[in-house]
Amino acid sequence: MSNPSKVTKAEDDTQGRASVAGARKPGATFEPRIVAFLCKWCSSAGSDLAGVSRIQYSANATPITIPCSGSVSPMYILSAFNKGADGVLISGCHPGDCHYMEGNYLARRKLYLVKELLQFIGLESERFRMSWVSAAEGAKFAEVVDEFVEDLRVLGPQNRLKAKR
Amino acid sequence: MTKRTGVFVCHCGKNIAATVDVKKVAQELAEDDGVVFSEDYVYMCSDPGQTAVIDAIKDNDLNGMVISCCSPTLHEKTFRDASELGDLNAFQCEIANIREQCAWVHNDMEVATEKALKITRASVRRVQHNQALEPIGVPVTRRALVVGAGIAGIQAALDLTDAGLDVVLVEKQATIGGNMLKLSETFPTLDCSQCILSPKMVSVSKNSKIKLMTESEVESISGFVGNFKVKIKKKAEFVDPELCKLCDDCTPVCPVAVPNEYDVGLTNRRAIHIPFAQAIPASFTLDEEACLGLDPVVCGKCEEVCDVGAIDYDKKPTVTEEEIGAIVVSTGFDLYGMEHMGEFGGGRYPDVLDGLQFERLCSASGATEGHIMRPSDHKVPKEIVFIQCSGSRDPENHCAYCSKICCMYTAKHATLYKHHVPDGQAYIFYIDIRSGGKGYEEFVQRSMENDGVIYLRGRVSRVYEKDGKLKVMGVDTLAGRNIEIDADMVVLAQAMEPSKGTAEIAKILKIGRDKDGFLAEAHPKLKPVESVTAGIYLAGAAQGPKDIPETVSQAGAAASKVIALLSKDQLAHSPTVAKVRDPWCTGCEMCVDACPYDAIALVDGKAHVNEVLCEGCGSCVGVCVRAAIDVKNVTQLQVHEMISAIMA
Numbered sequence: 001m002s003n004p005s006k007v008t009k010a011e012d013d014t015q016g017r018a019s020v021a022g023a024r025k026p027g028a029t030f031e032p033r034i035v036a037f038l039c040k041w042c043s044s045a046g047s048d049l050a051g052v053s054r055i056q057y058s059a060n061a062t063p064i065t066i067p068c069s070g071s072v073s074p075m076y077i078l079s080a081f082n083k084g085a086d087g088v089l090i091s092g093c094h095p096g097d098c099h100y101m102e103g104n105y106l107a108r109r110k111l112y113l114v115k116e117l118l119q120f121i122g123l124e125s126e127r128f129r130m131s132w133v134s135a136a137e138g139a140k141f142a143e144v145v146d147e148f149v150e151d152l153r154v155l156g157p158q159n160r161l162k163a164k165r
Numbered sequence: 166m167t168k169r170t171g172v173f174v175c176h177c178g179k180n181i182a183a184t185v186d187v188k189k190v191a192q193e194l195a196e197d198d199g200v201v202f203s204e205d206y207v208y209m210c211s212d213p214g215q216t217a218v219i220d221a222i223k224d225n226d227l228n229g230m231v232i233s234c235c236s237p238t239l240h241e242k243t244f245r246d247a248s249e250l251g252d253l254n255a256f257q258c259e260i261a262n263i264r265e266q267c268a269w270v271h272n273d274m275e276v277a278t279e280k281a282l283k284i285t286r287a288s289v290r291r292v293q294h295n296q297a298l299e300p301i302g303v304p305v306t307r308r309a310l311v312v313g314a315g316i317a318g319i320q321a322a323l324d325l326t327d328a329g330l331d332v333v334l335v336e337k338q339a340t341i342g343g344n345m346l347k348l349s350e351t352f353p354t355l356d357c358s359q360c361i362l363s364p365k366m367v368s369v370s371k372n373s374k375i376k377l378m379t380e381s382e383v384e385s386i387s388g389f390v391g392n393f394k395v396k397i398k399k400k401a402e403f404v405d406p407e408l409c410k411l412c413d414d415c416t417p418v419c420p421v422a423v424p425n426e427y428d429v430g431l432t433n434r435r436a437i438h439i440p441f442a443q444a445i446p447a448s449f450t451l452d453e454e455a456c457l458g459l460d461p462v463v464c465g466k467c468e469e470v471c472d473v474g475a476i477d478y479d480k481k482p483t484v485t486e487e488e489i490g491a492i493v494v495s496t497g498f499d500l501y502g503m504e505h506m507g508e509f510g511g512g513r514y515p516d517v518l519d520g521l522q523f524e525r526l527c528s529a530s531g532a533t534e535g536h537i538m539r540p541s542d543h544k545v546p547k548e549i550v551f552i553q554c555s556g557s558r559d560p561e562n563h564c565a566y567c568s569k570i571c572c573m574y575t576a577k578h579a580t581l582y583k584h585h586v587p588d589g590q591a592y593i594f595y596i597d598i599r600s601g602g603k604g605y606e607e608f609v610q611r612s613m614e615n616d617g618v619i620y621l622r623g624r625v626s627r628v629y630e631k632d633g634k635l636k637v638m639g640v641d642t643l644a645g646r647n648i649e650i651d652a653d654m655v656v657l658a659q660a661m662e663p664s665k666g667t668a669e670i671a672k673i674l675k676i677g678r679d680k681d682g683f684l685a686e687a688h689p690k691l692k693p694v695e696s697v698t699a700g701i702y703l704a705g706a707a708q709g710p711k712d713i714p715e716t717v718s719q720a721g722a723a724a725s726k727v728i729a730l731l732s733k734d735q736l737a738h739s740p741t742v743a744k745v746r747d748p749w750c751t752g753c754e755m756c757v758d759a760c761p762y763d764a765i766a767l768v769d770g771k772a773h774v775n776e777v778l779c780e781g782c783g784s785c786v787g788v789c790v791r792a793a794i795d796v797k798n799v800t801q802l803q804v805h806e807m808i809s810a811i812m813a
Contacts, residue, residue, distance in 0.1 A: 033811075033812065035808055035811055035812070044266075045238065047265065047266050047270075048236045048238065048262070048265040048266070049265075050265070050270055051236075051264060051265025051266060051267075051268075051269035051270050052265060052269070054269055054270070055270060056270055056271065056272060057270055057271075059267075059270075059271045059273070059276045059277060059279070059280045062280060062283045062284060062287070062811045063262075063266050063284070064287065064804065064807050064808070064811070065237075065262075066783065066799065066804070067741075067781055067782050067783045067796060067799060068782040068783055068784065070759075070782060070783065070784040070787050071782060071783025071784060071786045071787050071796065071799070072787055073786055073787050073789075073792070073801060073804075075792065075801065075805075076801075076804055076805075076808065079804075079805050079808050080808050080812070083808055083809055083812035084812045085808075085812060097677065099697065099782075100761050100762075100780060100782035100784065101675055101761045102761050102784075103761065103782050103783075103784045106759055106784050106787060106788065107787065110787060110788070142270070
C-alpha cells in the first residue's frame with residue numbers, strides 16, 4: 001500500500017479555521033456537545049499528558065478511546081451526529097507515526113470523504129474535525145478541544161442529522 | 166445472559182474527589198440498567214481497595230465491571246489481575262479514565278461530575294457487551310538477532326549466548342567492533358580501547374552459538390514477536406575467509422587507493438584490504454565499489470598472486486532467511502559531518518580534525534603509531550585548540566541536543582595530547598562542562614590541574630588559515646574578552662548522530678525514531694530499552710548519545726529483556742483481535758487490502774483473520790462497507806452504545 005505524502009498544514013483541520021473564527025459572534029453561551037474519538041497510542045495518551053500537566057480545557061468533549069484512528073467507521077461519525085452531537089473530533093497520530101504503521105493514512109483518506117459527504121447532506125463540515133496529536137502533545141490536545149468548542153459555539157446546535165424524537 | 170455489572174469509583178485521595186463528586190457518580194450509576202453494584206472508595210488501587218473489588222465480584226456474582234479511576238495505562242493491569250482473582254475474566258474489566266481526562270483538566274465540580282458520569286456510563290455500556298477472552302498462546306523461536314556489532318551488539322550477543330540462546334549477529338562493515346575500535350584510550354581510566362574490546366571480539370568469533378554475518382544487512386522482516394522471519398543480505402564474498410591466510414600478498418599489487426574508513430580518512434587503503442590487523446572475521450576483503458577486477462578485462466592482479474585461490478570475482482550477494490524470536494537493534498552512531506562546520510574550516514583544512522580522527526592520531530594502531538602530528542606537514546602541533554559542542558546544542562543551525570560524551574572525550578584528548586607533547590599547550594572552548602558519571606568530574610579536574618589545559622568558556626566564531634597557522638577567533642565570556650589563538654591543530658568535538666542507515670533499519674523493522682532521528686524507546690523512563698514494537702529492543706548510541714559504560718549496561722539490559730521473553734514456552738498475544746461475521750461478509754477484500762499485518766485472507770470466499778498476526782488495530786473495521794468485521798471488545802455495537810451513553 002502506498003503512503004500518501006506528508007500532511008500539509010492546510011490538511012490538518014486544526015490549522016484551517018480562519019473562516020469560522022471570522023464569523024464568531026460575541027456573547028455566545030451555547031455549550032456544544034462533542035464526541036471525541038482518540039487513538040489509544042497518541043491522542044489518548046496526549047490527553048493523559050494534558051491531565052498530568054494539569055492543563056485546563058473545556059469539558060464539552062467526551063473521549064472514546066479507540067485502537068487507531070484507522071478503525072473509525074464513518075458510521076461512528078454519523079451515529080454521533082444522529083444522537084445529537086454538535087461536533088465530532090477524531091484525533092490520531094501524526095502522519096508517518098502510526099503505531100500500526102499506516103492506520104492514520106487510511107483514516108485521513110476515508111475521513112476526508114466523510115467531510116465531503118457531510119457537506120453534501122447539508123451539515124456544516126466544520127462540525128467534523130480531524131487532528132493529529134501525539135502522546136507528547138498534551139498542550140496541543142487542550143488547544144484542539146478549546147478551539148473546536150469555540151468554533152462550535154459560533155455554529156450553534158446541530159439539528160440537521162439529529163434524530164427527531 | 167443477565168447483565169450483572171459492577172462500578173467502582175475511585176477518589177484517588179483528593180486527585181479525583183476534589184473536582185468530581187464521586188459519590189454522585191457511584192449513586193447515579195447504581196440506577197443504570199444492569200448495574201448491580203456501585204460504590205466509591207478513597208484508593209481503589211490500594212490493597213483494601215482491590216480486596217473490596219474482589220469481594221464485590223464474588224458477593225454480587227458480577228459478569229462485568231468498570232473501575233472509574235486513572236488512565237488505563239496506569240492501572241488497567243492492576244484491576245484486570247484483581248478481576249481474575251475474583252474469578253471474573255480479565256477482559257470483562259474496563260477502566261473509565263476520570264482522572265487525566267476529567268478531574269485534572271476541569272475546575273468546575275458540576276461540569277466535571279457530569280463528564281465523569283458520561284465517561285463511566287460509556288464504559289459500563291461497553292463492558293456489558295465485552296466477551297470473556299483468553300490470551301492467544303504463540304510458540305517461541307529461541308533465537309535472537311542482533312543488528313550492528315559495535316560494543317553494544319557484541320555485549321548483547323555475548324550476554325544472550327551466556328543464557329544459552331543462539332544469536333545471529335549482523336554487521337554492515339567488514340569487521341565487528343564499530344566506533345569503539347577506532348578509539349585510542351577511554352575515559353576516565355585511560356585504558357586502551359582495543360585492549361578491552363579485542364577479547365570480546367575474539368569471544369564472538371570463537372562462540373559456536375553466534376552466527377556472525379559481516380558485510381550484511383537486514384533486508385526485510387515479517388512475522389511478530391517470538392516468531393520473526395528476517396531476510397539478511399550478505400554482500401558477495403569475493404575473498405573466502407576460510408581460505409585467506411592473511412599473507413598480505415594481495416595488497417601490494419592492488420592499483421587502487423581509497424580513504425581508509427578505519428583511520429577515518431587519515432590514511433589510504435587498497436581495494437583489497439583487511440580492515441585492521443585484528444579484524445574479526447580475520448580475513449581480507451574486497452571493496453566492491455573500489456575494485457577494478459570485477460571487470461576482469463581491466464584488472465585481476467590480486468587473484469593472480471593469491472596462492473591459495475581465495476579470491477573469486479564471480480561471487481554474488483546472498484540472501485538468507487533466519488527464524489528469530491527477538492531482535493536487539495544496536496546500529497550505533499556517526500559523527501555529525503565536519504562539512505557542516507564551514508566556519509571552523511571542517512573538511513577544508515587538513516589540520517582541522519574531528520574527534521575520531523584525533524583518536525586515530527593518538528592510537529598506537531593509527532597511521533602515526535600514536536605520535537600526534539599534523540596531517541598537513543607532519544609537524545608536532547605545539548598549540549592545539551579543542552572546540553566542544555561542535556554541532557551540538559545549536560537548534561538553529563545544527564543538532565539541538567547535547568551529545569553527552571564530548572565534554573569527557575575532549576578532556577581525554579587534551580590529557581592525551583599533553584602526555585604525547587609535554588611542552589605543548591591545549592585550549593578547550595566550551596559552553597558548559599557536563600561531567601556526570603563515576604570518576605568523570607575528577608578526570609576533568611585533573612586535566613585542568615595536572616595537565617594545564619586551559620578551559621575557555623565561550624564559543625568559537627571562526628577558524629581560518631594564516632601563515633601556516635590556524636587562526637581561532639573565539640570569545641572568553643567569563644573574562645569578557647575576545648580570544649585569538651594561533652593554533653597548529655584544531656579538533657572539533659562533533660555531535661553524535663544516528664549512524665547512516667538508521668532511518669532505513671527503523672523503517673524495515675517498523676520501529677519509531679525520535680525527532681533527532683535516534684531510535685525511539687517505548688517509554689523514556691520505564692521502557693528505556695524496548696522499542697514500540699513488541700520483541701524488538703534497543704541498545705547503544707542508536708537510541709541516543711551515550712558513552713561506553715552506559716552502552717554496555719543498556720546492551721546487557723536489552724539482552725536480559727530478550728532472555729526473559731524467550732524463556733517462556735509460549736507468548737501471550739492479546740486476544741482483542743478482529744473477528745469476521747461470516748454471514749455479512751461478501752468477500753470484497755477491502756479488509757485484506759487495509760490490513761497492515763497481512764493478517765486477513767479470503768478462505769472459501771470469506772475474510773478470515775489469522776489471530777496470531779492480528780494486532781487489533783481495526784483498520785479492517787473502518788473499511789468494511791458491510792460492518793462484517795469487528796475487533797473483539799471494541800465492536801461497532803459497543804462504540805455505538807458508548808456514543809449513546811455520552812449523548813443520552
